[in-house]
Amino acid sequence: MEKQNNLLYGVAYYFEYLPYDRIDEDIKMMLAANINVVRIGESTWSTYEPEDGVFDFSKLIYTLEKMQQAGIAVIVGTPTYAFPAWLAKKYPEVLVENDGQRQLYGRRQIMDITSPVFRAYAERIIRRMLSEVIHFDNIIGYQVDNETKHYGTSAAHVQAAFIQKMKVTFDGDLAALNQAFGLDYWSNRINSWEDFPSVNGTINASLAGAFSKFQRELVTDYLSWQVDIVNDYKKANQFVTHNFDFEWRDYSYGIQPDVNHFSAAQALDVAGVDVYHPSQKQLTGVENSFVGDVARNLKQQNYLVLETQAQAFKSWTPYPGQLYQLAFNHIANGANMVEYWHWHSIHNSFETYWKGLLSHDFQPNPVYNEAKQVGQDFKRLSDKLVNLKHDATVAIVVDNESLTTTSDDRWMEFGVGDHVKYNDVFRRIYDSFYRQNIRTDILNPQTIALDQYALVVVPMLYVSDRSFLQRLNDYIHEGGHVLFTFKDGVADEHVKVRTALQPAIIQEAVGAHYQLFVDPNGEKLRDVSGVFQDSDLVISDWSELLVTDTATSLANYDDHWAQYAAITENHYGAGMAWYLGTWASASVIDQLIKHVVKNSNVAPSPYGVAWPLIVKSAENHEHAHIDFLFNFSDQTQQITLPFDGVELLHQENINSNQQWELAPWSVKILERRDK
Template sequence: MLYGAAYYHEYQPYERLEQDIDLMKEMNLTVVRLGESTWYSWEPEDGVFKLDWMDRVIDAMHAADIKVIFGTPTYAIPPWMAKKHPEVMAQHHSGTYVPYGYRQNMNHAHPAFRYYAERVIRKLISHYASHPAIIGYQIDNETSSGQLHNPDVFQKFLWYLKDKYKTVDNLNEVWGLTYWSHRINEWDELWKPDGNSTPGYDLDWRRFQSQLVTDLLDWEAQIVREYARPDQFITQCFVGAYSRPEANVFDISKSLDIVAINPYHVTQSGLELDPQNDTDTIGPEWMTSRQDHVGVSQIFLNGDWARGAKEQNFLITELNANSIGGSSTNYPGYEGQLRQAVYTFISKGANMVAYWHWHTLHYGFETYWGGVLGHSLEKGRIGREFEQIGAELIAHSDILTDLSTQADVGFLYHEDSKYALSYMPALSQPGTGNPDPLTYERVFDNFYRMYFNVNAQTAIVHPEQEFEKYPLLVVPALYAADDALLERLVAYAKNGGHLLLTFRSGYGDEFARARWAVAPGILRDAVGASYQEYSNLMKEVLVKGEGLDLPEGAAATAWADGLELESAEALATYQHPHFGQFPAIVTKVVGKGRVTYCGTLPNMPLGEALAAWTMNKAGIDPVIEGLPTTVRVTSTTATSGERLLFFTNWSWTPQTLPAIPGGGKDLLANVSISESDTLELGAWDVKIIVQAK
């Protein structure tokens, strides 16, 4: 188990390498990530390389028995390159170059960039590959293109379309270009994306842009692999769940040995699960502008997201140790929240947790993106909590590493549906009539949180993976899917699985065209209901149970399919003078399994009732019955075969847990508990119970 931080000796205001390392050892840090952020320091002039400044850093880390993950510095180009090759700068709108001054502001597909990037990668990796401190490599950093509109990129897009569709007639047909007289006779008549209004064009453009990022990282991985030792891994740090708009995590992961993720999260009251104490979520605007994308469930979702890409253990390369964001959003976590996040990610399969970064910068854009050490460069409260976590991880490294996670409920993630619903959103932004480009993420998050709130053991799975192994499969907003995937989902239910579909599933085909059949098309017979109309909901509509026990306040939000029963039975109906004629949720036995269809976006009372009902019907028992509202449990298996139960209390209120069947051992306290003992969890506390295999 690795625990550490990114380290930038080159950013320190004075020489303190020895002092930093002494402090790292005192605080039980075991790994650093370095090298990825300062191309200029490696190559201050074209073809002039300086490596000695890093040699002494890596040598010192090795002497201190601190492991190193080495990064390729290709995400932030030096000014001399922009000056010498202005054409290498990105164009996010045709004809307008992005000015120099930020990061990821270059056209990473341009031959000039590739030339310089390959040269610096080969220079660095060939020099450092044999160093015994280096355990692996991070290629680039949170890679994205920002949608490149450069002329050479558009030409590549044309080649991509020619290879995919072969003829302009096929393209005309698939994109529906008869509309508005957009049919083309020759490939060179295709307009640039700036003025596009065609959904099929947009979907292919997004697919193509993500392919550019996949190609870049695959290219870098191949270069690094020429020099890397067999015992060194290659990774790439993705932004948290859903990643960058142009990064297809599943495709990229095929070029990696292990997946890494940077899952920043809200802190303080934003992690409060006690309804009595819950307050408005606080944090940087980019994180909190959407309330349904924050909270405790997002920490768990990020763990599932990282593990799902390769269905393997993963790394956390960047996590918030302190306040993150800008100078006006200072919200360091409460005492214990740092520790909770660490053990939550470990329970989901993390083999490393590291922070960005070791010390808080004294200058630059991220001056107030806090590290383990504050601006004083001395150990404070956060440093002491870091030290405690590090000591625990060193003491229990063997049992906590390479955990296998229990998962009974799978969530099918679909990149194309996310793209399609970004361009033509189904939902409006809450309280407005404005389209919500995060429709897919919003639906996915909502359904994930429903199951999180009933303590389900969850996983995220991609269509190329074996989702049939989960007794319950949740499929949020599968809008742009081909026939084969829809038919496979029906077969999953017929063979014994419980399939929960949401609205917009099966509505479009793989080209984002609305299907010319009564919705939900291929899924209609298995769903046992159909609809000819649907409506956005500006306000909540209460629903009543028709076979589903519902609590007070259960309601539909945002959307309502006008479902008509065929062979299904209603589970819930709207309480409304118009929508009351339609069921909100239906279910049907199909073959050996069952299909349940939810035609709305449930609020949490409705969602939790539906989640519990579907789990019961799928034969899934809770890990522990009767847990307090603020407590979550995750079940895992160690390589030794022992079962580990991770309990976390997301509240100021201490909690008493019911007796744990079979008892076990409190790992961190080194205390045995019998199956008749209750377990006490303090405010923002963690307990790990080990049970014999």
């Protein structure tokens, strides 16, 4: 995608949801807030096709005409993630089937994305819709579907397609599949392709993992299919995007288990994301950060925030200053657009009290007034803040297959622990880098170029082929640095545990091995290196009893397992490897990462501060260095500036070594001045 000309600031807007026609007043209020883009259309199929083959796009066209007259750009969404009741009644097979049960009509995202009937009707509405709107010059892009996942689709035709996939994967050799997946266990062996059972009931992690991977591939195929349709209509100056979401734990928490974002993004022109987060006293900024570090690396370019909260829930209504702060936080992470869900609060149905920028009364309110200030400053500073380039010297490797296998107890008895799922480990490590103001990229084994980074972090890579683990060994030997964690390297690409000493293959680089793992059962760490002074040495859930070969122990266990190491470091060739063998506290992780960074040629932040002061640095198109400084706390914070420059929000000249105050929940933006 070509570089954007300006920052985009917008809202989702559905004329179809309004209790009465007030679009002129809405546009007036949007323009007053310098809102320059709206997203429309992706949730209103039943309005556009009230009966099979009867189309009415009048409300869509009316909205586009009004926005065009006002000079507001539009992103049009394909309306396929919520389909009309008549389609479900006429063809029940369009409803997704989970574990043999077809879902009832009502909620959104209950379609079978593989159903030929659903796809035929979806293609028809997309083509009819786009042919109606293609002539509007204010359409800047199209969004395909909405937060698409596989929805657990597992009907008979999906199972049949999976069997065909396995036939191709194993060249028709059923004996090879049985061996690779260990299907002799509990008589799960399959002796004829015709006897291949439904995967819904499997207890075999290899088979379940392969099916989950296949389901994610269905999402990639579905989105690519929609992109191909839209590409038949879009103009050269328009883009196609999608709004990826993340694992949901009452907010955006971690890597999405049901989509491989890196694969699914390939068909898009630009990646989009939806990110939601705690607010008020619980606001840390970390969710925006990790989502940005993923999104920025999906296409190796800036991304779009297609949804984030304005007011939303009672616990998310932002404190004064937070909406303004977070808008620039998205830009600091690499976004070129910030768009709220949604313009106004909805007056009935499921999301009645997920409040928009406007409340139910449609009147200006403190949140809207703060958004007006955002829009004003986005417009004023757009030329300096659009298309920012972000560099990181640390990469975190994430993996969907490992996430699936380590986070679902249906397929593997006695996992790491009820409170130690994949995203728990990822977030505890990621959050530590974030708090220490160390920029990271997030990639997967297929997309990472190891030699671009001074430090690579590999959390819980339970599933991996030999080649990637060997690449890590070679990278370390040639001078790279890797932080490994427990459960790395355990199983091959078919989720079969390796027969070598663990951690398998990377053992030579780690310089330690283990044969026993235990629940620490009250055991603590013993700091034998001085690295973990003043840390909380309590551990829980999982401990690998490490025997050092060439490695040095940084921490041992303190009681019954005192002869074993828990955390090690090892010189290997010209590089170093660290191994975290236990589920340690956040403070231990913090100290370990400080130690690793110090010994990895990772440049520390020149500001020398940590959370709640967060610094994000980037380079703009004029090659000027831009530093965003955020105070994520209720208390005024002090910071000493290491650079001369101009504070852009207030056009204030700044000198190096000057003391700067950041008010609670505030942001300052420094454009460095070369001496």
